[in-house]
Amino acid sequence: MLQALKKNPKFTPRRGPVVLAILDGVGYGKYADGDAVKLARTPVLDAFMKNCPVTKLKAHGTAVGMPSDDDMGNSEVGHNAIGCGRVFSQGAKLVEEAVESKKLFAGEVWKKLIENVKRHDSTLHFLGLFSDGNVHSNINHLKAMVEEAKKAGVKHVRIHALLDGRDVPETSALEYIDPFEAFLAELNKDGFDARIASGGGRMVITMDRYGANWDMVRKGWEVHVHGCGEMFRNAHEAVEALRKKTGAIDQDLPPFVISDDGRTPVGAMKDHDSVIFFNFRGDRALEITKAFEAEQLAEFDRGIRPDVMYAGMMEYDGDLHAPKLYLVNPPEIDRTMDEYLCATGVPQLAVSETQKFGHVTYFFNGNRSGKFSDTLDDYEEIRSDIVPFEQRPWMKCAEITDRVVEAIGSGKYGMIRLNFPNGDMVGHTGNMEAVIVAMESLDLCLARIKKAVEEAGGVLVISADHGNADDMLEHDKKGNVKLDKAGAPARKTSHSLNPVPCIVFDPESKNEYKPELREGLGISSLAATCIELLGYEPPADYDPSVLVFK
Numbered sequence: 369m370l371q372a373l374k375k376n377p378k379f380t381p382r383r384g385p386v387v388l389a390i391l392d393g394v395g396y397g398k399y400a401d402g403d404a405v406k407l408a409r410t411p412v413l414d415a416f417m418k419n420c421p422v423t424k425l426k427a428h429g430t431a432v433g434m435p436s437d438d439d440m441g442n443s444e445v446g447h448n449a450i451g452c453g454r455v456f457s458q459g460a461k462l463v464e465e466a467v468e469s470k471k472l473f474a475g476e477v478w479k480k481l482i483e484n485v486k487r488h489d490s491t492l493h494f495l496g497l498f499s500d501g502n503v504h505s506n507i508n509h510l511k512a513m514v515e516e517a518k519k520a521g522v523k524h525v526r527i528h529a530l531l532d533g534r535d536v537p538e539t540s541a542l543e544y545i546d547p548f549e550a551f552l553a554e555l556n557k558d559g560f561d562a563r564i565a566s567g568g569g570r571m572v573i574t575m576d577r578y579g580a581n582w583d584m585v586r587k588g589w590e591v592h593v594h595g596c597g598e599m600f601r602n603a604h605e606a607v608e609a610l611r612k613k614t615g616a617i618d619q620d621l622p623p624f625v626i627s628d629d630g631r632t633p634v635g636a637m638k639d640h641d642s643v644i645f646f647n648f649r650g651d652r653a654l655e656i657t658k659a660f661e662a663e664q665l666a667e668f669d670r671g672i673r674p675d676v677m678y679a680g681m682m683e684y685d686g687d688l689h690a691p692k693l694y695l696v697n698p699p700e701i702d703r704t705m706d707e708y709l710c711a712t713g714v715p716q717l718a719v720s721e722t723q724k725f726g727h728v729t730y731f732f733n734g735n736r737s738g739k740f741s742d743t744l745d746d747y748e749e750i751r752s753d754i755v756p757f758e759q760r761p762w763m764k765c766a767e768i769t770d771r772v773v774e775a776i777g778s779g780k781y782g783m784i785r786l787n788f789p790n791g792d793m794v795g796h797t798g799n800m801e802a803v804i805v806a807m808e809s810l811d812l813c814l815a816r817i818k819k820a821v822e823e824a825g826g827v828l829v830i831s832a833d834h835g836n837a838d839d840m841l842e843h844d845k846k847g848n849v850k851l852d853k854a855g856a857p858a859r860k861t862s863h864s865l866n867p868v869p870c871i872v873f874d875p876e877s878k879n880e881y882k883p884e885l886r887e888g889l890g891i892s893s894l895a896a897t898c899i900e901l902l903g904y905e906p907p908a909d910y911d912p913s914v915l916v917f918k
């Protein structure tokens with residue numbers, strides 16, 4: 369048990385709770401073109417920006433534990449940093465280091481997986497997100513593992529490629545598939561046989577999260593494990609044909625199976641095969657991991673389940689200890705704000721809709737799905753709709769707000785944290801009109817939360833985990849909008865590298881701190897900020913708060 373936080377003598381706790389509203393994917397745009405945050409009519413947010421203490425926080429690159437400042441932020445690293453008040457080297461960086469130093473290949477789990485397929489002359493399968501987005505995975509890690517497998521004497525390798533277009537440009541699949549096929553062609557000699565065996569858009573198969581739509585996992589299982597699905601001779605042909613047939617962008621392309629004769633899949637999984645799920649990020653890895661590992665699975669019928677040796681790139685959940693086998697140790701994120709507040713006796717509520725529920729619970733607590741206290745932690749999930757979010761850009765923001773307003777008024781909580789997914793989930797669709805509606809819907813909700821905070825005499829901190837809605841068009845290095853093949857402005861579906869706002873709305877302020885907030889900080893400073901606004905002193909090794917006491 370952690371020690372309780374000390375009271376801060378310089379601060380008079382307010383009457384009401386501290387409310388931390390994370391507007392997922394809402395940053396400060398760098399370019400006027402494509403900045404849906406600016407283009408939307410958001411009088412409430414604008415008034416907060418104008419009248420409250422506000423500062424910009426870094427939310428990408430090394431400020432959130434990514435390998436370099438060319439890496440955008442994402443929800444995992446963002447919520448990890450916000451929740452634990454410090455910056456840890458994250459999965460992208462830890463795996464990169466393990467691959468470069470070759471520590472990964474010296475590890476027991478790698479050796480076991482290789483030994484297994486060598487002993488049975490069986491197949492080593494790699495399944496994961498096929499891009500260099502560095503949010504869930506990195507194709508360079510995959511390439512290094514295929515090369516090392518060959519060196520270690522593995523003969524048969526099959527790759528199951530989840531098409532991205534969400535962390536990378538929206539129709540970039542062939543830019544990964546074509547060079548990868550050439551890479552495999554180079555390796556395919558001396559009895560080595562590696563091929564892409566199945567795949568499909570990441571928002572259609574396999575990578576569901578938080579139980580939002582298990583049917584995606586079932587569809588993925590069918591193509592990866594059983595080799596059942598529409599057949600093509602190779603992945604390039606599959607992508608071209610499916611694009612022509614559906615007009616979908618990569619993340620939404622239907623599943624495919626590779627076959628030479630139109631009947632037999634080249635890479636169905638069999639007993640004694642080894643399977644590596646090569647994503648390092650856990651939210652969208654936990655369900656497929658469960659499908660491979662669970663003895664009984666209620667969510668769908670797996671059919672005949674091959675007896676494979678399954679490993680993930682990392683441990684995805686530190687409470688569930690899933691998967692059982694993993695290649696790289698996860699960041700050791702400890703002593704999160706939630707844990708400290710439990711040790712201090714502060715009742716807390718975390719709320720979002722399904723799509724981001726784990727962000728404010730599991731990611732916020734350092735990738736642990738459990739609670740720190742059954743009596744002090746309340747976690748509430750509003751079920752997300754299963755729809756393309758450009759068709760319902762308001763998502764469940766009104767329902768989240770209903771719950772937050774009620775919780776503020778109840779007097780039950782010292783701290784309430786919430787995530788509004790709209791800027792991010794709608795931002796990923798690339799549909800600017802929908803993102804504008806998303807931002808305007810959020811603004812209506814902020815008005816309601818503002819009123820509730822005023823009535824209760826609480827404090828509202830508005831911030832974000834990274835940008836997205838602020839950058840809806842692709843720009844070249846000179847800052848000009850890129851054009852797509854049809855000559856129209858190229859839509860951007862991924863996150864941005866932009867900073868995010870930190871607004872402190874403190875209607876019953878006793879003027880303990882200066883109206884100018886500290887500058888140059890990252891989102892990890894939000895934890896110390898909230899702790900100070902609750903009237904406590906942050907742990908000494910937490911990154912500094914934005915507040916400067918007088």
Ligand SMILES: O=C(O)[C@H](O)COP(=O)(O)O
Pocket residue numbers: 392393441442443444503504534535652792796
């Ligand atoms: O998983 C996703 O939807 C994207 O890859 C990243 O979005 P998030 O980091 O905001 O969840």
Ligand SMILES: [Mn+2]
Pocket residue numbers: 392393442443444446792833834
């Ligand atoms: Mn996010």
Ligand SMILES: [Mn+2]
Pocket residue numbers: 393443792793796836863
């Ligand atoms: Mn996102």
